[in-house]
Amino acid sequence: MDKLSKPAGAALRVLVLGGGGFIGRHAVGALLAQGMTVEVGSRHPSRLARRLPAEAHACGRRAVHFEHLLTPEAWLPSLQDVDVVVNCVGILRQRGRETYQRVHHLAPAALAEACRRSGQRLVHVSALGLQAPMRSGFLRSKADGELALRRSGANCCIVRPSLLDAERGGYGAAWIRRVARWPVHALPADAAGLIAALDVRDLGEALAGLARRPRLDHGGRPCEFELGGGQAMSLRDYLAALRSLHSRRPALPVQVPGWLARLASHACDLLHVTPFSFGHWELLRRDNLPLHNDLPALLGRAPRPVAGIAPAQGMLAPGLPAPGVQPQRA
Ligand SMILES: NC(=O)c1ccc[n+]([C@@H]2O[C@H](COP(=O)([O-])OP(=O)(O)OC[C@H]3O[C@@H](n4cnc5c(N)ncnc54)[C@H](OP(=O)(O)O)[C@@H]3O)[C@@H](O)[C@H]2O)c1
Numbered sequence: 001m002d003k004l005s006k007p008a009g010a011a012l013r014v015l016v017l018g019g020g021g022f023i024g025r026h027a028v029g030a031l032l033a034q035g036m037t038v039e040v041g042s043r044h045p046s047r048l049a050r051r052l053p054a055e056a057h058a059c060g061r062r063a064v065h066f067e068h069l070l071t072p073e074a075w076l077p078s079l080q081d082v083d084v085v086v087n088c089v090g091i092l093r094q095r096g097r098e099t100y101q102r103v104h105h106l107a108p109a110a111l112a113e114a115c116r117r118s119g120q121r122l123v124h125v126s127a128l129g130l131q132a133p134m135r136s137g138f139l140r141s142k143a144d145g146e147l148a149l150r151r152s153g154a155n156c157c158i159v160r161p162s163l164l165d166a167e168r169g170g171y172g173a174a175w176i177r178r179v180a181r182w183p184v185h186a187l188p189a190d191a192a193g194l195i196a197a198l199d200v201r202d203l204g205e206a207l208a209g210l211a212r213r214p215r216l217d218h219g220g221r222p223c224e225f226e227l228g229g230g231q232a233m234s235l236r237d238y239l240a241a242l243r244s245l246h247s248r249r250p251a252l253p254v255q256v257p258g259w260l261a262r263l264a265s266h267a268c269d270l271l272h273v274t275p276f277s278f279g280h281w282e283l284l285r286r287d288n289l290p291l292h293n294d295l296p297a298l299l300g301r302a303p304r305p306v307a308g309i310a311p312a313q314g315m316l317a318p319g320l321p322a323p324g325v326q327p328q329r330a
Contacts, residue, residue: 011035011036011037012036012037012083012084012211012212013036013037013038013039013081013082013083013084014031014036014037014038014039014082014083014084014085014086014211015038015039015040015041015062015078015079015082015084015085015086016028016031016038016039016040016041016086016088017041017064017066017085017086017087017088017089017111018041018042018087018088018089018090019038019039019040019041019042019048019052019056019059019088020040020042020047020048020051020052021051021088021089021090022164022166022169022170022171022172022173022200023088023125023161023164023200023203023204023207024040024086024088024089025051025052025053025056025204026200026201026203026204027086027088027203027204027207027208028040028052028053028056028059028204029053029055029056029204030201030204030205030207030208031086031207031208031211032055032056032059033055033208034208034209034212036208036211036212038056038059038060039059039060039061039062039082040052040056040059040060040061040062041061041062041063041064041078041089042061042062042063042064043063043064043065044063045061045062045063046061048061062078064078064089066089066098066102066103066107066108067096067097067098067099067102067103067107068097069107069110069111070102070106070107070110071110072110072111072113072114072117073114074110075110075111075114076114076118079114079115079118079120082120083120083121084120084121084122084123084211085111085115085120085121085122085123086123086125086207086211087108087111087122087123087124087125088125088207089103089107089108090103090104090125090142091103091104092138092171092275092277093269093272093277099141100137100138100140100141100142101137101141101144103141104138104141104142104144104145105141105142105144105145105148108124108145108148108149109145109148109149109152112124112148112149112152112154112156113152113154115152115154115155115156116152116153116154116155119155120155121155121156121211121213121214121216122149122154122155122156122157122216123156123157123159123207123210123211123216124145124146124149124156124157124158124159124222125159125161125207126142126145126146126158126159126160127139127142127160127161128160128161128162128226128228128283128288128289128290129283129286129288130142130143130146130160131143132286134279134282135278135282136277136278136279136282138277138278138279139279139282139283146158149222150221150222152222153220154217154222155215155216155217156216156217156222157210157216157217157222157223157224157225158222158223158224158225159203159206159207159210159225159227160224160225160226160227160290161198161203161227161228162195162196162197162198162227162228162229162288162289162290163176163195163196163197163198163288164197164198164199164200164203165177165197165198165199165200165229165306165307166199166200166201169200170200171275172275173200175274175275176238176239176242177242179239180238180239180240180242180243180251181242181243181246181247182251183249183251183252184251184252184253184254185236185239185240185243185251185252185253185254186254186256187235187236187239187253187254187255187256188255188256188258188261188262188281188284189255189256189257189258189261190258190261190284190285191234191235191236191261191284191285192234192284192285192286193234193235193283193284193285193286193287193288194232194233194234194287194288194289195232195233195234195235195238195288195289196228196229196230196231196232196233196288196289196290196293197228197229197238197306197307198227198228198229198295198303198304198306199229199303199304199305199306201304202227202229202295202299202303202304203227205298205299206225206227206295206298206299209298209299210225210298225294225298226290226291226292226293226294227290227293227294227295227298228289228290228293228295228303229295229303229304229306230302230303230305230306230309230310231306231309232287232289233309235284236253238307239251240253241307241308241309242307244307244308245307245308258285261281262278262281264276265277265278265280265281266278
């Protein structure tokens with residue numbers, strides 16, 4: 001079956017795995033807006049209605065449990081009548097059989113092989129910052145997943161977004177916005193890295209644009225896209241910018257010793273509370289910026305402002321402003 005030779009005019013059928021999640025539902029909305037037919041993959045298809053945008057209520061739904069989809073053969077029934085798969089599945093914490101390795105590595109590896117055999121294209125959402133040495137099992141499993149895709153020979157690409165922001169929704173995004181409102185900002189002393197948060201709607205649009213491309217690989221290797229918003233800034237400046245949306249009074253920044261922040265990250269992992277994890281503590285310690293920001297090129301425009309901060313001048317050209325460039329208000 002060759003999915004590249006679809007009759008002209010026929011709508012592409014796209015399966016969005018994790019389509020009820022933060023990234024997934026924005027991908028679903030953007031795919032529908034661009035005229036594609038969408039199937040939503042979820043562990044609980046019957047509970048999707050309240051998580052999906054209204055325009056997606058009529059979409060087909062498929063039950064997918066990554067922890068059980070560990071061979072290409074297991075994937076084949078889920079891929080029937082599908083041209084493109086967009087994988088937006090991820091877990092922050094392990095539960096029972098849903099381990100980091102199964103969800104981020106082994107299932108996507110089997111999926112890529114199934115796509116290679118049956119001709120689907122695959123857009124895989126990963127994350128920035130996986131190249132540096134890391135100890136977190138969460139990050140290592142995502143890096144392993146990327147490696148498996150690189151070796152798969154499938155017509156696929158890897159998309160690595162920076163931290164995501166949205167006015168509403170998203171476990172991590174909503175938590176950061178809530179914390180930013182507090183009058184005191186507790187900042188790990190070693191959170192020295194810069195981030196380039198982007199609007200989740202821009203990511204959805206970029207994923208939909210990629211789904212339309214007939215080729216996602218280059219000479220048998222997945223194309224890799226690193227995406228960020230228009231400004232590079234420290235966590236401290238990012239929280240200050242988010243707070244300034246609600247209050248004129250700046251928060252009091254308080255430094256938390258690195259060891260204490262690390263201990264807190266382990267406690268959060270153990271108790272399954274807050275989106276702060278050991279992996280995030282590791283990520284915060286170094287820059288978490290795209291090497292080359294592909295977002296403007298994928299969108300054909302500047303990224304949306306995040307936290308009221310407009311992209312720096314020149315952002316339509318790929319790349320990010322040099323660290324230390326003053327944020328500009330939209
Ligand atoms: N949010 C960010 O700032 C950000 C930034 C960069 C990268 N990322 C990465 O992007 C991915 C998605 O992030 P997100 O913020 O959209 O997370 P999310 O809102 O938690 O969505 C993840 C989705 O994965 C699905 N899922 C979880 N376990 C599954 C399993 N065992 N089998 C099948 N589906 C499963 C869930 O679908 P159901 O509940 O419907 O089954 C859920 O909708 C993650 O890998 C994350 O690391 C996120």
